[in-house]
Amino acid sequence: MSDPRDTHRDTPVDELPAPTVEPSPVSPGARPRVRVLHLYDRYLNIYADRGNMQVLRARGAWRGIDVEVQGLEPGERFEPGEHDLIYVGGGQDRDQQMIAERMSEDLGPAIKAAVEEGTALLAVCGGYQLLGSHYLDTTGVHQPGVGLFDLSTEAGEGRLIGNVAIEAELPAIGARAGRTATIAGFENHAGRTSLGTTARPLGKVLHGNGNDGASGFEGCRLHHAIGTYLHGPLLPRNPELADWLLAAALAHAHGIDAAELVDQADSVPPAIAALEARALQSSVSRAKAERG
Ligand code: GLN
Numbered sequence: 001m002s003d004p005r006d007t008h009r010d011t012p013v014d015e016l017p018a019p020t021v022e023p024s025p026v027s028p029g030a031r032p033r034v035r036v037l038h039l040y041d042r043y044l045n046i047y048a049d050r051g052n053m054q055v056l057r058a059r060g061a062w063r064g065i066d067v068e069v070q071g072l073e074p075g076e077r078f079e080p081g082e083h084d085l086i087y088v089g090g091g092q093d094r095d096q097q098m099i100a101e102r103m104s105e106d107l108g109p110a111i112k113a114a115v116e117e118g119t120a121l122l123a124v125c126g127g128y129q130l131l132g133s134h135y136l137d138t139t140g141v142h143q144p145g146v147g148l149f150d151l152s153t154e155a156g157e158g159r160l161i162g163n164v165a166i167e168a169e170l171p172a173i174g175a176r177a178g179r180t181a182t183i184a185g186f187e188n189h190a191g192r193t194s195l196g197t198t199a200r201p202l203g204k205v206l207h208g209n210g211n212d213g214a215s216g217f218e219g220c221r222l223h224h225a226i227g228t229y230l231h232g233p234l235l236p237r238n239p240e241l242a243d244w245l246l247a248a249a250l251a252h253a254h255g256i257d258a259a260e261l262v263d264q265a266d267s268v269p270p271a272i273a274a275l276e277a278r279a280l281q282s283s284v285s286r287a288k289a290e291r292g
Pocket residue numbers: 046089090091092093096124125126127188189190191192
C-alpha cells in the first residue's frame with residue numbers, strides 16, 4: 001500500500017461527499033460569489049496574516065468574483081455549508097491559549113463537517129497547529145485541537161525561524177488539473193508537528209525546516225483543506241496557491257465546473273503578476289541562501 005505521506009504519487013481528483021448545501025450555478029448576468037469565514041480574526045493574525053484575505057479579494061475582483069470575508073468571535077458558531085472557505089491565521093502561544101478551547105469545543109465538529117463536504121480551508125502556523133489533536137506549547141500548556149488533521153504538535157528546544165521553500169501538491173478540482181507548485185514563505189515556530197499515519201503533507205521541504213526540521217515534510221492537506229507553517233503573508237507571494245484556494249471555494253459555491261473561472265486568460269494585471277513572480281523568486285533564493 002502506498003504511504004499517504006508520499007506527496008509525489010498521482011494526485012487524483014479528491015472524491016468529496018455531497019455538499020450539505022447544494023452549490024448554486026452562477027445565474028446569467030450575476031457575479032460569482034465566494035463566502036470566506038475568518039476564524040477568530042482578532043486573535044490569530046500574526047505576521048500580517050490578514051493580508052491573505054486581501055489577496056483573495058483582489059484575485060477574485062480581477063475575475064469578476066465577489067469575495068466576502070466575515071470574522072468570527074469566540075463564543076460564536078457557524079453551520080457547515082454556510083461558507084466556501086475557512087481561514088485560520090497564526091498566533092503567539094498566549095493568543096492561541098485564549099481561543100484553543102473555544103475553537104475545539106464550539107467549532108470542532110462544524111470545521112470537520114465543513115471540510116468533509118468540500119469547504120476549502122487554509123490554516124497558517126498557530127491555526128494549523130490547532131487543527132491537529134493538540135499543541136503542547138512553550139509554557140507547558142496543553143492546547144486542545146480540533147482533530148481535523150491527523151497530526152500533533154509539541155514545542156521543542158529553540159524556534160525554527162527563517163525563509164522556507166517547499167514543493168507542494170495542489171490536487172485537481174474537477175476538470176482543473178492538479179499541479180506541483182514551488183511555494184515559499186517565512187516560518188517562526190517553536191512547535192514541532194508530527195504527522196500521523198493517515199496524514200498527507202502539503203509538500204516536501206526544499207529549503208528550511210517545515211513541520212519539524214527533520215522529517216522533510218511541510219504542512220498537511222485533506223480534501224480542499226491546507227495547513228502550513230508558511231507566513232509571509234503567504235498568498236501575496238504564492239499566487240498559484242491563492243488561485244487553488246479560490247478555485248476550491250468557487251467549486252463549493254457554484255459547482256465543480258466553476259473552479260475553472262480562476263483560469264481566465266489575462267485576468268491578473270501583468271505588472272502585478274510580474275511583481276508576484278519576483279516576490280516568490282526572491283523568497284526561494286533567500287531560503288536557499290540561508291538554509292542551503
Ligand atoms: N505559537 C506557535 C509556535 O510558536 C505558532 C507561532 C506562529 O503562528 N508563528 O509554535
